[in-house]
Amino acid sequence: MSIEVNNVTKKYGDFVALDDVSVKIPTGQLTALLGPSGGGKSTLLRVIAGLDSADTGAVTIEGTDATKLPPQKRNVGFVFQHYAVFKHMSVAKNVAFGLEIRHRPKAEIKQRVGELLELVHLSQFAHRMPSQLSGGQRQRMALARALAVEPKVLLLDEPFGALDAKVRKELRDWLRRLHDEVHVTTVFVTHDQEEALEVADEIVVINQGRVEQIGAPDTLYDAPANDFVMSFLGDVTRLGGVLVRPHDVEVRTSPVSAESVEGTISRVLRVGFEVRLTVLTDAGEEVAVEMTRTHARSLGLEEGVTVWLNAAPGATTV
Numbered sequence: 001m002s003i004e005v006n007n008v009t010k011k012y013g014d015f016v017a018l019d020d021v022s023v024k025i026p027t028g029q030l031t032a033l034l035g036p037s038g039g040g041k042s043t044l045l046r047v048i049a050g051l052d053s054a055d056t057g058a059v060t061i062e063g064t065d066a067t068k069l070p071p072q073k074r075n076v077g078f079v080f081q082h083y084a085v086f087k088h089m090s091v092a093k094n095v096a097f098g099l100e101i102r103h104r105p106k107a108e109i110k111q112r113v114g115e116l117l118e119l120v121h122l123s124q125f126a127h128r129m130p131s132q133l134s135g136g137q138r139q140r141m142a143l144a145r146a147l148a149v150e151p152k153v154l155l156l157d158e159p160f161g162a163l164d165a166k167v168r169k170e171l172r173d174w175l176r177r178l179h180d181e182v183h184v185t186t187v188f189v190t191h192d193q194e195e196a197l198e199v200a201d202e203i204v205v206i207n208q209g210r211v212e213q214i215g216a217p218d219t220l221y222d223a224p225a226n227d228f229v230m231s232f233l234g235d236v237t238r239l240g241g242v243l244v245r246p247h248d249v250e251v252r253t254s255p256v257s258a259e260s261v262e263g264t265i266s267r268v269l270r271v272g273f274e275v276r277l278t279v280l281t282d283a284g285e286e287v288a289v290e291m292t293r294t295h296a297r298s299l300g301l302e303e304g305v306t307v308w309l310n311a312a313p314g315a316t317t318v
């Protein structure tokens, strides 16, 4: 195991930020720490980095007990959301910084910086100043700088947090490809479930200082351990008292079984290729349903139409 966090508790005054957290992160894996704001994700990352110390518990990195080691002795590279760039240094100098303070030979530094800039697709910007880069480019520069000293572990706190949706998506794809190339054990913090589902090999769901579930994206999505994980990883609605995903609600214009729930369509919203319906059931539940436009059209679904709802066979329910 590359990173092991065992029974870590961290308090700020009386407030418990991490409550007996244990996580194992295998070598070479890309892991997301996912959860709502204030849940403890950044605190856990900082404890792994050594920027914060645990009150109790232990952190092991690559078999070495790192609990008491200072950050610079842990062989981790980190990039935090409000990335610190050296504004007065060129992109190449920023990337070279970690190697220069380690007094590596000039020729080696030049070669390594060249390779890294190629890796993050910034070769043509080597001589620019950080202020002449876009947000996404600056973030890639920060990643190159963190990778320069060949850390065993890369820790990223909301690496794409401050960027717009399109750039986030590009960087997300890029991070996945980069990870496939260099295989450095990577842990990144995000509150964006789609980002975690798309990029990570494994997701650790953290809420109120506790680990709710750890698993591959598909496992968490298809077999959530509880209400919290189900609602955090994807949309949910309540049908007949159970949580179900809106696209797993089947709509018919006549009942198919004794379980069919009768209701009236109270709202129809068209978003791109899909249609989102709100159905008010006779029991007073407002059920959200998602389906394709074609399907909605073929059933003649409009506001005011009476329908019967069932959870699709095999649907995930909690």
Ligand SMILES: Nc1ncnc2c1ncn2[C@@H]1O[C@H](COP(=O)(O)OP(=O)(O)OP(=O)(O)O)[C@@H](O)[C@H]1O
Residues within 6 Å of the ligand: 012, 015, 017, 035, 036, 037, 038, 039, 040, 041, 042, 043, 044, 189, 191
């Ligand atoms: N230095 C500190 N002093 C006191 N409380 C703190 C400190 N750092 C964090 N906390 C509290 O610990 C809790 C967890 O914070 P943390 O930053 O780990 O959450 P997070 O899951 O990363 O949230 P976000 O997504 O908003 O960054 C929060 O309630 C926060 O207010």
